Amino acid sequence: MAIYETRSGSLDDVFFALSHPARRAMVKRLARGEASVAELNEPFGLSQPTISKHLKVLENAGLIEVSIDAQRRPRRLRASAMRDAANWIEPFRELWEKRLDNLDHHLKRKREGRKK
DSSP states (O other): OOTTOOSOTTHHHHHHHHTSHHHHHHHHHHTTSOBOHHHHHTTTOOOHHHHHHHHHHHHHTTSEEEOOBTTBOOEEEOHHHHHHHHHHHHHHHHHHHHHHHHHHHHHHHHHHHHHO
8 A cells, every 4th residue: 555545534534533632632541441421521621512522523533432331321442443543654654764764874874984
């Protein structure tokens, strides 16, 4: 797969959802296990409409899902959407690691050349 191709049409939604710090914090919290809306809202104290909008963005991106447990509706993380985003980012990480390794080797050669 070429570095600029996307395999999933929802990558834009995933990156948009992760662009907000409150939503990233919610995803981080859900990585530890499912949580209720109240638990997800605890660090923020957002209004009900605001927290609902954030959760809807995460749901629409496929990052979280709702389960029904009697009266509760806990949210849980969906790893597949995160995996798609990570797979898209991975070639960029590899590219920059190679570039930085090449720069490191170049700088070492230059330093060794000055010592002689």
